[in-house]
Amino acid sequence: EAGVVQSPRYKIIEKKQPVAFWCNPISGHNTLYWYLQNLGQGPELLIRYENEEAVDDSQLPKDRFSAERLKGVDSTLKIQPAELGDSAVYLCASSLQGGTGNEQFFGPGTRLTVL
Amino acid sequence: SQKIEQNSEALNIQEGKTATLTCNYTNYSPAYLQWYRQDPGRGPVFLLLIRENEKEKRKERLKVTFDTTLKQSLFHITASQPADSATYLCALDPGNTGGFKTIFGAGTRLFVKA
Numbered sequence: 001e002a003g004v005v006q007s008p009r010y011k012i013i014e015k016k017q018p019v020a021f022w023c024n025p026i027s028g029h030n031t032l033y034w035y036l037q038n039l040g041q042g043p044e045l046l047i048r049y050e051n052e053e054a055v056d057d058s059q060l061p062k063d064r065f066s067a068e069r070l071k072g073v074d075s076t077l078k079i080q081p082a083e084l085g086d087s088a089v090y091l092c093a094s095s096l097q098g099g100t101g102n103e104q105f106f107g108p109g110t111r112l113t114v115l
Numbered sequence: 116s117q118k119i120e121q122n123s124e125a126l127n128i129q130e131g132k133t134a135t136l137t138c139n140y141t142n143y144s145p146a147y148l149q150w151y152r153q154d155p156g157r158g159p160v161f162l163l164l165i166r167e168n169e170k171e172k173r174k175e176r177l178k179v180t181f182d183t184t185l186k187q188s189l190f191h192i193t194a195s196q197p198a199d200s201a202t203y204l205c206a207l208d209p210g211n212t213g214g215f216k217t218i219f220g221a222g223t224r225l226f227v228k229a
Contacts, residue, residue, distance in 0.1 A: 044219070045216055093158070104161065106158030
């Protein structure tokens with residue numbers, strides 16, 4: 001069974017440029033998460049989807065970040081414009097369902113460097 | 116708000132010894148507590164989950180304890196091997212009271228020397 005797929009793995013851009021990350025969750029997983037991980041820190045939730053509905057986006061900086069999961073399968077996270085402080089690893093995870101006590105399966109992440 | 120504290124200093128142990136990692140939280144007791152392993156350049160991998168009404172959970176060489184009075188979980192790796200070297204993340208699952216938002220600690224790096 002394929003795991004969570006993310007692309008690209010690495011991205012280097014200049015500040016003020018736009019950038020997009022793509023995630024394909026494990027087949028059949030209804031819940032999809034986007035996390036941000038800074039060096040030496042744990043993942044921090046940006047947004048959680050239940051199917052195509054964003055049920056928790058309270059930590060998403062909506063002035064520059066946006067996300068979509070149009071058909072309830074794969075998802076895209078966008079930053080426009082990027083700032084120096086956005087340099088981090090962006091992780092996507094999925095689980096069979098939301099709610100509590102569900103194991104999350106993570107992708108390898110996209111490492112973003114903003115120059 | 117809920118805060119999680121894990122040893123920020125790396126833990127260095129000799130192969131064959133038991134590694135013990137600590138996770139402390141400051142606020143309400145979570146419905147579930149999870150432990151993940153993360154290797155450099157990779158996403159976290161789920162290891163174990165323990166419920167608030169469970170005291171202990173085991174899986175092969177891994178053991179997790181959960182003390183809601185102390186607000187602490189301990190993660191043990193017995194007969195440690197160099198391949199166990201990684202960062203271990205504690206994650207609190209608050210359940211409905213916390214909006215189902217999993218909160219991760221910063222992790223503890225473990226180095227197992229041969």
